[in-house]
Amino acid sequence: MLQLCKVTNALFISNARSACSDELIQQEAVTLCINVSKQQPFPSTGVTRLQVPVYDDPNEDLHSHFDRCADAIQQEADRGGRSVVYCKNGRSRSASICVAYLMKHRDLSLTAALQKVKTSRHVIDPNPGFMSQLQRYEQDLKKRRGQTES
Template identity: 50%
Template sequence: MSELYKVTESLMISNVRAACKKDLLMEEGVTCCINVSRRQPFPDLHLRTLRIPVFDHPLQNLSDYFDQCVELIDSTIKSGGKCLVYCKHGRSRSATICIAYLIKHRNMSLKDAFQMVKAVRPSIEPNEGFWSQLESYEKSLQLNH
């Protein structure tokens, strides 16, 4: 069982420990890492990287970063790459970003996107603040369609 959990063929989620295993990332063909934390390290590889400096706290505004993250995931995949999204434990922040991507670029409902990520990584649990931000994001995308 890989420590990088495949949400889609080109989108993975993990905790920081797995994200910093160079061999694992190279084996899986990861070309881009989104690190959703203030302090966790990046893997020591020449990859495209993005840090989203938020704590796993319900009052943190993660939704400000949704579009930036989902567009980076989308452009990585469209260019033939693979994206890994991670945070310290791979449960709340990284899951929230993966769910936001599925809502926007796979046209999924929040419920279906959550179930899809949960199916590959059962330990995910976006905190209640992030969940309500995802609900708002889903509504805003529906209004724009």
């Protein structure tokens, strides 16, 4: 079954097959596609594309892409657009990006952000390497917020 799972009003997560369905992209009014993979295609409709070329490997550096992706999703939402984040199976890479977005722009803790993404897409399961990068990101965000509050 093809579907885009709604995380927030402006954010969806899915696998590559669903994300590349032009019909679904149009139906959900998606304007930005974030493809978190090296091999998966983009939908053919005229959407903004952002590629994060990483494999689903615990040793891949996804951390360095968190800010860029989170900010792109937020900018799209601010413009009234909607984003879909996807990887091959919509389980690990795309979930990690969605969690990073929720932590940065919705001020959720890692646990709360994971729960929110899991509620919209039950199969999510970031690999251990990505989980530790998300934990590091949560600490980064706390430090940054601490500096802005003082």
